[in-house]
Amino acid sequence: MSGAVRLLAALIGLAVLAAAAIYAPAVLDDYMVRVLIVMCINAVLVSSLALGNGFTGVFSIGHVGFVAVGAYVSGILALPLEAKASLLPDLPSWLASWYIGFLPSTIAGGLVCVALAFAVGAPLMRLSGHFVSVATLGFLVIVNVVLINADDFTRGARTFTGIPMQTTLPWALGWLVVTLVVLARIVYAPTGRAYRAVREDTIAAQAIGLDVLPTRLSAFVLGAFFAGVGGSLYGHYLGSFSPKSFYLQYTFLLVSMLVIGGMGSLTGSIVGVIAVTLLSELLRNLERGMDIGPITVPPLYGAAQIVLGIIFIFFMIFRPSGALGDRELRLGWLLGRRNSSERT
Amino acid sequence: MSGAVPLLATSGLTKIFGRLTALRGQSISLNAGEIVGVIGPNGSGKSTFFNLVTGFLRPNAGEVRLNGTPIQTLAPARIARLGIARTFQGTRLFAGLSVLENVRAAAQLRHPSSMLDAVLGTPRLRAVERAVNASAEELLGLVDLRRHAHRRAGDLPYGDQRRLELVRALATGPSLLMLDEPAAGMDASETRRLLELISEIRHRYKLGVIVVEHDMDLIMNLCDRIQVLAAGETVFEGSPAAVQAHPRVREVYLGHE
Ligand SMILES: Nc1ncnc2c1ncn2[C@@H]1O[C@H](COP(=O)(O)OP(=O)(O)OP(=O)(O)O)[C@@H](O)[C@H]1O
Ligand SMILES: [Mg+2]
Numbered sequence: 344m345s346g347a348v349r350l351l352a353a354l355i356g357l358a359v360l361a362a363a364a365i366y367a368p369a370v371l372d373d374y375m376v377r378v379l380i381v382m383c384i385n386a387v388l389v390s391s392l393a394l395g396n397g398f399t400g401v402f403s404i405g406h407v408g409f410v411a412v413g414a415y416v417s418g419i420l421a422l423p424l425e426a427k428a429s430l431l432p433d434l435p436s437w438l439a440s441w442y443i444g445f446l447p448s449t450i451a452g453g454l455v456c457v458a459l460a461f462a463v464g465a466p467l468m469r470l471s472g473h474f475v476s477v478a479t480l481g482f483l484v485i486v487n488v489v490l491i492n493a494d495d496f497t498r499g500a501r502t503f504t505g506i507p508m509q510t511t512l513p514w515a516l517g518w519l520v521v522t523l524v525v526l527a528r529i530v531y532a533p534t535g536r537a538y539r540a541v542r543e544d545t546i547a548a549q550a551i552g553l554d555v556l557p558t559r560l561s562a563f564v565l566g567a568f569f570a571g572v573g574g575s576l577y578g579h580y581l582g583s584f585s586p587k588s589f590y591l592q593y594t595f596l597l598v599s600m601l602v603i604g605g606m607g608s609l610t611g612s613i614v615g616v617i618a619v620t621l622l623s624e625l626l627r628n629l630e631r632g633m634d635i636g637p638i639t640v641p642p643l644y645g646a647a648q649i650v651l652g653i654i655f656i657f658f659m660i661f662r663p664s665g666a667l668g669d670r671e672l673r674l675g676w677l678l679g680r681r682n683s684s685e686r687t
Numbered sequence: 688m689s690g691a692v693p694l695l696a697t698s699g700l701t702k703i704f705g706r707l708t709a710l711r712g713q714s715i716s717l718n719a720g721e722i723v724g725v726i727g728p729n730g731s732g733k734s735t736f737f738n739l740v741t742g743f744l745r746p747n748a749g750e751v752r753l754n755g756t757p758i759q760t761l762a763p764a765r766i767a768r769l770g771i772a773r774t775f776q777g778t779r780l781f782a783g784l785s786v787l788e789n790v791r792a793a794a795q796l797r798h799p800s801s802m803l804d805a806v807l808g809t810p811r812l813r814a815v816e817r818a819v820n821a822s823a824e825e826l827l828g829l830v831d832l833r834r835h836a837h838r839r840a841g842d843l844p845y846g847d848q849r850r851l852e853l854v855r856a857l858a859t860g861p862s863l864l865m866l867d868e869p870a871a872g873m874d875a876s877e878t879r880r881l882l883e884l885i886s887e888i889r890h891r892y893k894l895g896v897i898v899v900e901h902d903m904d905l906i907m908n909l910c911d912r913i914q915v916l917a918a919g920e921t922v923f924e925g926s927p928a929a930v931q932a933h934p935r936v937r938e939v940y941l942g943h944e
Binding site: 525528529532533534535536537539540543544546547548549550551552553554555561565669 | 763780800
């Protein structure tokens with residue numbers, strides 16, 4: 344009974360979302376649509392980052408490394424054959440003559456990240472605390488250097504271009520829903536309980552039969568999959584990018600969204616994305632300078648970054664667990680459930 | 688008892704830290720349903736013995752057998768899955784999680800489910816969650832913590848934390864339960880309740896129990912047998928009455944009380 348009601352509510356919710364996504368461009372201006380698309384992509388990336396960083400407590404700052412791999416892998420696969428021949432003439436023949444569409448190339452990007460995450464995570468997930476963070480930063484640097492030097496595949500430091508710009512709002516929102524549903528189901532199930540147990544105390548976790556390494560690795564790998572997917576979405580949104588699109592600046596943006604929203608909460612990720620996006624869009628307009636009545640505000644280039652940095656520092660000092668901490672915003676009333684604090 | 692394989696048997700168990708031999712040639716054996724006490728002054732090797740049996744330390748020499756199978760080379764999580772559960776000296780809860788989640792995390796060991804079950808929301812997952820819940824609720828009832836089920840474990844009073852850690856260990860469905868100073872920090876009445884609790888657990892779940900404890904009242908009233916360690920060596924082993932009567936034991940340990 345309540346199961347049927349819940350299913351109905353979910354279906355109606357999805358239908359409304361889909362309608363909104365499809366008709367939004369008719370109502371909203373282009374700028375708003377673009378902001379919404381980027382928010383959806385960033386929400387995919389931040390919630391998948393929360394999985395490892397927040398729920399298993401392994402603070403990775405290498406997430407953008409997987410985003411880059413997803414963007415390049417899907418970009419190479421989805422580049423139309425003529426574009427491939429002219430832009431990437433040195434591609435090995437099996438790749439040069441191979442073309443797949445947006446959806447399969449996105450999934451392929453995610454799967455390559457899965458394989459990479461297994462290889463990278465197996466040694467790294469043994470580490471803890473600051474060591475993991477530094478090591479994952481090392482991973483990000485390595486990915487960047489490899490992208491710059493693998494000219495035949497990536498055009499090196501030059502702009503990789505020609506990717507069909509297919510990431511529309513319905514696509515981005517659709518992937519966000521998939522990401523959130525998968526992550527929420529895992530996080531609030533036995534697997535997620537194991538994640539949190541390992542985060543709280545690795546020794547006690549072992550004493551109740553949980554292996555630390557596989558537990559952390561599963562979160563890392565799953566997070567990497569959605570990082571790859573998000574990378575592909577981003578690549579198909581931008582159409583062209585270069586290795587520096589996926590480096591420290593983007594890392595800082597995602598990490599601040601995560602930390603400001605609350606690491607141990609999926610809805611917190613969304614809150615962080617929305618808050619930081621609105622703020623940066625606001626500040627970006629400010630940066631360009633403007634006229635308020637008779638007063639002329641001169642352009643303040645870089646102000647957005649500085650303000651974001653300061654807010655980030657404030658959160659670290661006064662609310663290190665982020666806006667939501669470990670809590671989820673719940674639409675319990677919508678789904679006919681009481682707010683239960685079961686998970687905390 | 689004779690001829691049957693004991694639940695746990697150690698032999699020649701030795702652990703050396705640098706120049707210190709924390710445990711030397713220790714042997715102990717117990718059967719299901721038995722409660723054995725391990726006592727000795729501070730630093731005599733009691734916790735080291737626990738860590739060797741549960742895989743958190745590797746012995747330099749000797750063997751640990753569970754139902755006849757050597758386990759001294761296995762990882763802690765594997766040993767827990769084979770049926771040895773423990774608590775830690777000074778408690779190790781999942782402090783940031785709720786009381787209920789602490790017990791559920793342990794109870795799910797006996798109710799496996801996969802990530803795919805979770806993503807697809809299969810009937811199996813729902814059955815697992817129901818079973819995990821039922822067993823967690825039952826165990827919390829055993830220690831009167833059900834009404835605190837949704838509190839943060841780290842916020843409980845110390846005595847409750849110790850009892851929670853005990854039922855969390857129990858939730859893994861062990862055949863051997865090892866308690867490292869369960870009464871530490873408890874007052875006399877709490878200690879009495881603990882005594883009743885452990886006796887009840889032994890009968891209800893037919894477990895073997897090994898208790899390390901400095902509270903002599905608890906040890907003497909609870910245990911079928913007691914092993915006395917001093918500086919890593921086994922000084923004596925026998926019934927509570929024999930231990931109390933033994934002059935050497937009085938000298939190395941009881942004299943300190
Ligand atoms: N990991 C370790 N590294 C080095 N020395 C250790 C280690 N663990 C224990 N020891 C030493 O081994 C000896 C035995 O320690 P153990 O913790 O087993 O004693 P215990 O009998 O449990 O004492 P207590 O009653 O104080 O808990 C002590 O001298 C201790 O300092
Ligand atoms: Mg000890």
